[in-house]
Amino acid sequence: MAVEIERKFLVKGDAWREAPAVFYSQGYLNSDKTRTVRVRIAGEQAFLTVKGANQGASRVEFEYGIPVSDARALLQLCEQPLIEKYRRKITYAGFVWEVDEFLGENQGLVVAEIELPAEDTVFAKPEWVAGEVTHEPRYFNSNLAREPYSRWK
Numbered sequence: 580m581a582v583e584i585e586r587k588f589l590v591k592g593d594a595w596r597e598a599p600a601v602f603y604s605q606g607y608l609n610s611d612k613t614r615t616v617r618v619r620i621a622g623e624q625a626f627l628t629v630k631g632a633n634q635g636a637s638r639v640e641f642e643y644g645i646p647v648s649d650a651r652a653l654l655q656l657c658e659q660p661l662i663e664k665y666r667r668k669i670t671y672a673g674f675v676w677e678v679d680e681f682l683g684e685n686q687g688l689v690v691a692e693i694e695l696p697a698e699d700t701v702f703a704k705p706e707w708v709a710g711e712v713t714h715e716p717r718y719f720n721s722n723l724a725r726e727p728y729s730r731w732k
Contacts, residue, residue, distance in 0.1 A: 583630070583640040584698055587718055589709040590689040595678045598667035603679075606657025610721035617721070618645075618653040621666070625650030636698050636713050660684050660727060662720050672703035684727030690718060 605619035617628040625647045631639035645653075654661060663682040668675055674693050681688040691708055712718040717726065 581640050581642075582637055584637045584695045584700075585692050586636050586695065586711065586713045588691045588693075588704070588711050588713075590678060590691050590707055591709040592707045595667060595669060595676075595689075595691070595705070595707045598669045598678070600665035600667050600680070603664050603666050604654065604661055605663075605720065606654045606659075606661045607721050607724050608653065608657055610658060610724060612716075615721045618650050618657060620647060620650045620654070623647065627653070636695075658724055660724060662724055669705070671705045674702055676705065676708075681723070681728065684729045685723050686729065688723075688728040 601622040603619060603621050605617055607615055607617055609616040613632045615628075615630045617626075617630070619626045619628065625645050626642050627645050627650075628640065628642040630641075660683060662685065664685070665680045665682070667678045667680075669678060670676075674695070676691050676693050678689065678691045681690075690712065691705075693702060695702065716722055717731070
């Protein structure tokens with residue numbers, strides 16, 4: 580069983596924009612809080628991902644590569660709106676940060692995620708990392724599909 584340990588932060592400034600970006604389109608076949616089933620096209624690759632409920636900053640995750648043509652068809656079955664974003668991967672102090680710049684109904688939101696080997700792992704933060712939102716469910720991509728950033732009050 581695979582376990583994902585991830586922390587999520589808001590982003591400030593523009594220094595992160597120097598990294599190359601890849602366009603992502605993703606949707607949720609199921610976005611129940613106890614499990615999600617996601618379809619994602621990332622550049623020229625596609626994936627089907629199943630995630631369990633969060634336990635702190637951890638959760639079970641299973642991800643499988645699928646044909647892009649299948650992913651395009653599955654995205655038509657997903658809850659709307661789809662999540663569209665540009666992702667940049669930035670290596671900093673031995674870890675890879677993934678910075679997501681959201682588009683569409685989530686435009687204006689930029690978050691950074693870091694995957695860790697353990698929840699108590701100590702890591703350095705780049706200067707563009709702001710407040711932590713790991714435990715705030717509204718920042719989960721599955722929730723952004725149901726309640727986009729543009730609708731927050």
